[in-house]
Amino acid sequence: MDATASTPARPPSSEPPRHSAVRSLLRLWPFVRPVRARLFTAAVVAVVASCISLVIPLVLKWIVDGPVAAGAPGGVWLGGGFLLALGVAEAGLFGLRRWLVARPLAGVEAALRERLYTRLQRLPVAFHDRWASGQLLSRATTDLQLLRMFLAFPLTFLLVNGATIVVGCAILLSQRFSLGLVLLAPVLPLMVLCSVFEAKYALAARRALDQVGDLTTVIEESVLGIRIVKGFGRHRSQARMFRRLTHELRTTELRKARYLAVLWAAITVLPELAIGAALVLGTLQVADGALSAGTLVAFLSTALALRWPVDSIGFLLAMSYEAAMATDRYFEVLDAPTAEEAQALPGQAAAAALLPGPRAAADDAADVVSGGGPGDGSGAGRTDAADRPGPSDRPGASNGSDSPARSDSSDRSDSSDRPGVCGGLVFSGVAFRYPDASADAPPTLRGVDLRIASGETMALVGATGSGKTTLTALVPRLYDPTGGRITLDGRDLTALSRDEVRGLVSVAFEEPTLFSASVAENVLMGGVDLQEADLRRALEVAQADGFVAALPQGVHTQVGEQGMSLSGGQRQRLALARAVAGRPRFLILDDPLSALDVHTEALVEAALRQVLATTTALVVAHRPSTVLLADRVALLSGGRIAAVGTHQQLLRDNAEYAGLMSGTDPVPAGPAPRPRDASGGTR
Numbered sequence: 001m002d003a004t005a006s007t008p009a010r011p012p013s014s015e016p017p018r019h020s021a022v023r024s025l026l027r028l029w030p031f032v033r034p035v036r037a038r039l040f041t042a043a044v045v046a047v048v049a050s051c052i053s054l055v056i057p058l059v060l061k062w063i064v065d066g067p068v069a070a071g072a073p074g075g076v077w078l079g080g081g082f083l084l085a086l087g088v089a090e091a092g093l094f095g096l097r098r099w100l101v102a103r104p105l106a107g108v109e110a111a112l113r114e115r116l117y118t119r120l121q122r123l124p125v126a127f128h129d130r131w132a133s134g135q136l137l138s139r140a141t142t143d144l145q146l147l148r149m150f151l152a153f154p155l156t157f158l159l160v161n162g163a164t165i166v167v168g169c170a171i172l173l174s175q176r177f178s179l180g181l182v183l184l185a186p187v188l189p190l191m192v193l194c195s196v197f198e199a200k201y202a203l204a205a206r207r208a209l210d211q212v213g214d215l216t217t218v219i220e221e222s223v224l225g226i227r228i229v230k231g232f233g234r235h236r237s238q239a240r241m242f243r244r245l246t247h248e249l250r251t252t253e254l255r256k257a258r259y260l261a262v263l264w265a266a267i268t269v270l271p272e273l274a275i276g277a278a279l280v281l282g283t284l285q286v287a288d289g290a291l292s293a294g295t296l297v298a299f300l301s302t303a304l305a306l307r308w309p310v311d312s313i314g315f316l317l318a319m320s321y322e323a324a325m326a327t328d329r330y331f332e333v334l335d336a337p338t339a340e341e342a343q344a345l346p347g348q349a350a351a352a353a354l355l356p357g358p359r360a361a362a363d364d365a366a367d368v369v370s371g372g373g374p375g376d377g378s379g380a381g382r383t384d385a386a387d388r389p390g391p392s393d394r395p396g397a398s399n400g401s402d403s404p405a406r407s408d409s410s411d412r413s414d415s416s417d418r419p420g421v422c423g424g425l426v427f428s429g430v431a432f433r434y435p436d437a438s439a440d441a442p443p444t445l446r447g448v449d450l451r452i453a454s455g456e457t458m459a460l461v462g463a464t465g466s467g468k469t470t471l472t473a474l475v476p477r478l479y480d481p482t483g484g485r486i487t488l489d490g491r492d493l494t495a496l497s498r499d500e501v502r503g504l505v506s507v508a509f510e511e512p513t514l515f516s517a518s519v520a521e522n523v524l525m526g527g528v529d530l531q532e533a534d535l536r537r538a539l540e541v542a543q544a545d546g547f548v549a550a551l552p553q554g555v556h557t558q559v560g561e562q563g564m565s566l567s568g569g570q571r572q573r574l575a576l577a578r579a580v581a582g583r584p585r586f587l588i589l590d591d592p593l594s595a596l597d598v599h600t601e602a603l604v605e606a607a608l609r610q611v612l613a614t615t616t617a618l619v620v621a622h623r624p625s626t627v628l629l630a631d632r633v634a635l636l637s638g639g640r641i642a643a644v645g646t647h648q649q650l651l652r653d654n655a656e657y658a659g660l661m662s663g664t665d666p667v668p669a670g671p672a673p674r675p676r677d678a679s680g681g682t683r
């Protein structure tokens with residue numbers, strides 16, 4: 001199957017809400033409130049300017065019935081001068097309105113964007129797992145532009161044109177009531193048409209915005225994955241997918257245009273018919289002498305002056321509905337709960353929020369208990385941590401160990417093993433299920449018991465997909481366990497603030513992510529208040545000092561988007577330098593040396609050993625060379641720690657471990673891989 005040629009994953013909440021456009025738009029009020037005085041003044045200015053245009057027909061009536069009828073040219077000049085003054089005033093006031101709104105609305109847009117960005121930073125990784133990046137990007141760009149345009153134009157002009165129409169109708173009725181009623185006849189059918197239009201157009205507008213998000217995702221992935229696209233000759237299939245999405249978007253836009261065309265036609269034709277009817281009736285009344293020619297001219301001029309306010313209602317409504325849909329999309333992100341907020345929700349709501357809530361945690365814990373996991377006290381299926389070496393008796397990294405390798409069936413009875421009693425990093429009955437995992441899939445982690453003594457380095461080994469990365473992601477709280485608990489130096493992870501956790505724990509992932517910033521900035525973001533010396537030391541540990549010195553501006557060289565200007569090994573070393581820069585109390589490394597050549601790996605390992613000696617570390621390892629960095633090794637299998645021991649012990653006593661290290665046991669131990677989304681990424 002062509003994995004790159006289907007539609008990108010949609011966010012979970014792309015169904016348009018059922019409430020009205022007005023209700024959606026009212027949610028913008030907190031952002032608009034600071035500039036309400038200016039907006040209100042601008043609206044008043046625009047109403048005055050618009051009403052000036054309605055005075056012009058009255059002046060015309062005065063000219064026709066007065067100076068023209070009396071043959072007094074002086075009066076005509078006076079009337080002409082007055083008309084000119086009114087025109088200049090109208091233009092000046094509309095200019096003033098624009099000046100009044102431009103700056104504050106740019107501020108509103110900036111505030112909306114900033115709030116969205118801050119929220120995105122606070123939302124949990126589980127949220128980002130689910131949402132395609134293009135959907136978020138398009139909300140931060142296209143949607144916010146729509147909102148600014150709405151606040152600048154339709155919001156004011158719906159008000160202004162509405163007021164102008166009301167005042168105009170009052171003038172028309174006062175000039176000739178019967179003719180005024182003829183002009184008002186189309187109002188009712190137009191109101192019905194507008195409500196039908198709202199329902200249909202809003203739906204199409206929402207679909208179009210979501211499709212723009214899909215397109216953005218494809219463009220972003222094609223640009224970021226350009227090497228894969230070119231390397232695998234995927235440009236044709238990518239182009240096909242792009243064409244399909246643009247075709248879908250085009251179809252939706254055409255549907256929108258059709259709806260708008262129908263509304264616009266009705267809004268234009270019905271009033272024109274009414275004006276035509278009023279013209280015929282008015283002419284008959286003038287012929288009968290029941291109406292003065294000046295009154296008819298004024299009446300028709302007023303009716304024509306109302307044409308633009310009436311005609312514009314169609315596209316002003318269309319823009320407003322689009323803005324309402326953009327507002328809904330914007331608030332879908334803002335309303336998504338952060339991890340803390342999700343925990344405060346009742347169980348079902350938390351589950352709906354796609355985050356592990358108390359209920360889910362309880363369920364998973366129950367699973368684990370019934371499976372002989374943590375909490376049942378039987379110790380079945382667990383690793384004996386009582387015999388694990390503490391800081392004083394832990395074996396050296398390479399001197400082997402006399403502590404026996406532990407396996408699934410080992411006993412666990414020492415009370416000193418209770419979590420929180422000693423320091424280090426302790427996993428107690430930790431269970432975890434991804435929020436979007438299918439209901440029948442077993443949890444990724446089903447009761448992990450592991451103690452890493454203070455100052456110890458533990459390697460984590462397991463088959464691919466066994467959950468190693470998942471387990472390491474729990475320590476910096478990228479995800480929270482759905483069962484059991486993790487303690488850092490005896491303190492429950494959930495009792496620590498996220499800032500405290502960030503201060504204690506540092507991570508380097510297998511996929512090194514760098515930012516479009518200088519080398520120094522990338523490395524120094526690994527800690528707070530780091531100095532030049534920290535930077536140098538971190539680069540040395542990661543064996544990155546050599547290649548960084550050779551870069552054009554040394555540590556000040558910009559590494560480009562995602563560090564793509566560097567090799568994979570260089571990126572990995574900078575990511576490692578970032579992880580060790582802040583001398584973290586706990587260091588989590590997810591296969592940090594996988595992209596290095598054997599020689600560089602040996603050098604990095606030698607330097608890393610010094611860092612590991614001063615910290616408590618969990619290192620995901622696939623190769624014996626990385627395993628040998630650790631004091632002990634834990635084997636993750638079937639969602640649990642199946643064995644703990646030194647490399648030599650496990651090689652000798654554990655067939656699965658021996659198979660993994662020798663590369664003869666490719667059997668994945670974890671649950672079935674989750675489905676990939678259409679864009680090739682996992683969602």
Ligand SMILES: Nc1ncnc2c1ncn2[C@@H]1O[C@H](COP(=O)(O)OP(=O)(O)OP(=O)(O)O)[C@@H](O)[C@H]1O
Binds near residue numbers: 436437470471
């Ligand atoms: N965000 C996610 N949502 C749902 N399932 C996920 C998610 N991330 C990983 N998984 C699933 O969890 C399981 C464990 O994945 P994990 O990345 O932890 O394995 P791993 O042991 O680190 O594998 P590898 O050695 O290949 O890196 C896999 O089945 C994977 O498909």
